[in-house]
Amino acid sequence: MSTLAIVGATGAVGTTMIDIIDSRESVPWSEIRLVASARSAGKKLTVRGREQTVLELKPEVFDGVDVALFDVPDEVSAEWAPIAAARGAVAVDNSGAFRMDPDVPLVVPEVNAAETANRPKGIIANPNCTTLSMMAAMGALHRAFELKALVVASYQAASGAGQAGVDRLYAELSAVAGQPVGVRAGDVAGALSAAGLSADSPFPAPLALNVVPWAGSVKDDGWSSEELKVRNESRKILGIPDLKVSATCVRVPVVTTHALAVHATFGSEVSVDKARAVLAAQPSIVLRDDPAAGRWPTPADVVGEDPTWVGRIRQALDFPNTLELFVCGDNLRKGAALNTYEIAETVVTSG
């Protein structure tokens, strides 16, 4: 029997993590420790029917811990994951601090579970939520058809920016929902200001009745950090160092579930039927692809779902060996908490 620690247990992802642990019986943890910053320490949360007091993040909380899950800001992970590892825990980290470290595996269990054993620093990284939304599908298609290139446009949910993002979206929606109905209504900034909303937002522009083509920080040559993560993390997870990737990351006024429009080019011949057969055989994928019956995935369908939903599979008319797909994944579950926990399960069950 093993001991689990959850660092960042009181956040949006931490809360989802507890839901997931409650619903999965695969690992009979002897103890589950909930850990958070001093501000949240002392709160009471119930896990697997047992009320727990949230502990303050200190080196001693990792003593006797087998696996420590981290969902905290990059700088907190950078400091504390090595401390957990030094105390003997395997640290599974959902921040960006270690993802591209060559001595830290970046794992999606359906794609590269074996990498969890290769952890010289005692740390395993969980991918960015946008990348994760398509990895189960892309991994399966890569095994079958040899992936060569990805062109991706994202439709990213507000909860990717945490609870603050969700609160802001609802506040903005309340401000614009009562506006006069007209086709020209577009003065979102004016409506937010009239409703007394502060300009201080987790998003760099109004999100209600709008889409915002920016997520993350500014990198060289006009790229956002989020877009480069999609490229670099996809290459590492899939084990294709020269995979061609271009991503445009866009925030949309959706609470939860990231969607991606994916243009995927393969090294061998593909067809819609072959791709459907490959995807339908994956336990962690739901194929929902029958436009004539109005069946394709939308974010609202996928909230709270563990699998990645895939639909709108089309053979590109003008690009050889290329498929178009529309993929939806709950960014708090498979995109964050679920995949992190699946890594923990893999570590414990594979010894």
Place this chain on the structure above:
Amino acid sequence: MSTLAIVGATGAVGTTMIDIIDSRESVPWSEIRLVASARSAGKKLTVRGREQTVLELKPEVFDGVDVALFDVPDEVSAEWAPIAAARGAVAVDNSGAFRMDPDVPLVVPEVNAAETANRPKGIIANPNCTTLSMMAAMGALHRAFELKALVVASYQAASGAGQAGVDRLYAELSAVAGQPVGVRAGDVAGALSAAGLSADSPFPAPLALNVVPWAGSVKDDGWSSEELKVRNESRKILGIPDLKVSATCVRVPVVTTHALAVHATFGSEVSVDKARAVLAAQPSIVLRDDPAAGRWPTPADVVGEDPTWVGRIRQALDFPNTLELFVCGDNLRKGAALNTYEIAETVVTSG
């Protein structure tokens, strides 16, 4: 002095058309006739300061008309544009009825104005609003760098489905805006049902707090009509019959202004600086591209604007001669009414 007729004057695009005519002095029309179905005939609307009674659509309304603008359903255009042409008017049609007819030019004045003179049927077609959102930018870049391929993902506004689409989006927003705030909140369908909203919607799935990867009708092999329009109309307007195009069309909860994430590959060497110089020189394009200063276009910025706004210009890291761009265009203005009216101006001023 010429006479103009506007058929469909009382719809969302027709109303925008009247705003545009009021704001542009380029053509001093001697008479402007407003025309609509029997249901809307008799209404009073003011154009260029003169109150007009909307006339019922009948063959005689086209007598003495030089240019007749049509914004009506495909089947109405299919029947009535030829009648207008037979009575001596040049019919400029914003429906899908004639766009791919080889004897009907498909015109974006910045790109192929000269085609307006080549109209054996007396009909000129206005492109689909999604295609139009990027044509001014793509035409300018094609002249400079020889466009070869486009991979496009759209973020399409509700008003693309007319006033009914706008009304539905606001009704849905009112139903969901008061929901309990939570990261797991995603039961949009439940909230709409609880608010008493009918399942009868212009959209094939809930649009509030959601994105819907479908627009138009079902075509072969899983493609939507909207996606094939982007391909076929881009080829015809740009005069590149073998242009490679893949589009994924997605509706988003925005009132007005379509946005497109565009991955564009060229035959000659491109750079971000060269592309910016080309786009900045176009009078109908606003370049808004400085991520470090938080400057890129969003749909809310562009509502009511005539130009196409372009930003997020990046050189693809792994694809040669390829740029990524994010383009926003008001789907009721340049995407519909403005371009239609610009065609009329071209016809009249070029004789």
